[in-house]
Amino acid sequence: MEVSVDKRASSYAPRNLLNAEQLKDGIRQRSQGRDDEVPVQSWLLNHFYRHLVGNFEPARRIQTLEEAGVTLGTEALPNWVAGYFSATAKTPTETSSETLATLVWIDPLDPQLLHQEALLVEFLTSRKGTALEGKLDRITCPQALALWEKEHAQMSARVDQGWRQSSTEALTTTVTCAEHSWVELRPDSALLRAEMAFESYVMRHCLGQFANRRALTGGYGERYAEAVEQQGMRVFSLRDAQGQPHITVSLIIQGNGALTVEQVKGKQNRPPVERYFQDLLLFLNAIGTDQQTPADCIAIGIARTESGWLRIEDVSDPEAQTRLVARYPQLFYRLDAPSAMVEWLVAARQSDLLLEVSPQAPSVKYATRHIFKKTPWPPRQADDPRYQTEGVPWTDMSPALAEEIAAWQTRTR
Structure with a gap:
């Protein structure tokens, strides 16, 4: 199979990455945790990593040496960073184009990054047994993404050819909600693959998209069907009274029997509709899962906490918020209502987030005042005890803020 992709869109742009080892370690750990085969893991650490470094758009651009230090927090700056900023201060004729490549920082847990990694793993795994299986190293990440999009477009065009009837014989009711029910696709049912095809037909995703629609074999569907049949995965569907699916959830069965949520998909691989969130939380808490929270759940604002699955807005315990x-x-x-500890944590590790949500704790407000670029208050007398903490003068503090901090400290003791 020849890969035909615009070469201009298949290369990796030259950029410098501030947290290269952290990003690569994250890819490696997730790949090992999934038990990816060696060729898949090697491809991710090569092409996917290079794609993130060069092309990932949510990357945060680092403009100064000071900003680089603040971004890494307690981690030591790599030795080359100081030299990078010294080079950028020179004239263009004194500095090579490679040295002047943009310096960026990438969040290793960015939801978009995790989503892209998941679909690429899906693509790479589905190549097993095809002509591309031994040629993965020759496929760049942009080419793989283009192939994934092309194949999914083709699957959408053929969806009318793959209609299968849903059967109650292939389903087990697991959790009953107010208006809907969660059913599990039975791994021991002879109609499992047909039920998977029906789920995909209605939901417009690849769970039951088989290469051979008549025999229900091959393609993306084969991967999921084998995982369910071999009891390495469980698949659940939220169905209404008419038997129509609205959410598909896949869970990985770990060696110790624990369940890890892998994917939570609405129609067309989009996030589930918000009106079904309560049903989703009820199901996840009833089925019992480990502490992992997939990118799909992060994207819709729900997470696994020590006390169970909750909407992020409902996490009020300070320790749970901090974790x-x-x-x-x-x-x-x-x-x-983020706790003061959470605000201090954000201020230390990713203070730019405070531009979206202003801190509530007065001491955090003061400590991060430079972020908001407000006009400083008139300087005060250094020996005035009202503007000192542990003998250290706060020369630009207003009387009102001094009183607010003092009152807040008294309340929280």
Whole structure:
């Protein structure tokens, strides 16, 4: 099979990455956790990593040496970073184009990154047994993404040819909600693959998209069918009274029997409709899962906490908030009432998030005042005790803020 992709869109742009090892370690750990085969893991650490470094658009651009230090927080700056900024200060004739390549930082847990990785793993795994299986290293990441999009467009065009009737014999009711029910696609049913094809037909995703629609074999559907049949995966569907699906959930069965949520899909691989969120939370808490939260759930604002699955806005326990934001900093803006500890954590690790949600703790407000570029208050007398903490003068603090901080500290003792 020849890969025909615009070469201008199949290369990797020259950029420098501030947290290269952190990003690569994240890819490696997730790949090992999924038990990806060696060729897939090698491709991810080569082509997918290079694609992220060169082409990933949510990358954060680093403009100064000081900003680089703040972004990495407690981590030591790589030795080459200081030299990079020294080089950028020179004239263009004194500096090579490679040295002047943009310096960026990429969130290793960015939902878009995780989503892109998941669909690429799906694509690479589905190549097993095809002419491309031994040629993965020759396919760049942009080419793989283009092939994935092309194949899914073709599947959408052929969807009318793959109609299958749903059968109650292939389903087991697991959780009953107010208006809907969660059913599991039975791994021991002779109609499992037909039910998967029906789920895909209605939902317009690739769970039951088989290469041979008559025999229900091959393609993306084969991967999922084998996983369910071999009891390595469980698949659930939220059905209405007419038997129509609205959400598809796949869970990985770990070696110790624990369940890890892999994907949560609405129609056309989009996030589920919000009116079904309560049914989703009821199901996830009833079925029992491990502590992992997939990118699909992060995207719709729900997460696994110590006390179960919750909407981010409903996480009020300070310790739970801290654990959540430490792992998924991008969720900070969704918390209704973040604790002071969470605000300090965000201020230390990713202070730019405070531009979206202003801190509530007065001490955090003061400590991060430079972020908002407000006009400083008139300087005060350094020996005035009202503007000192542990003997350190806060020369630009207003009387009102000094009183607010003092009152807040008294309330929280």
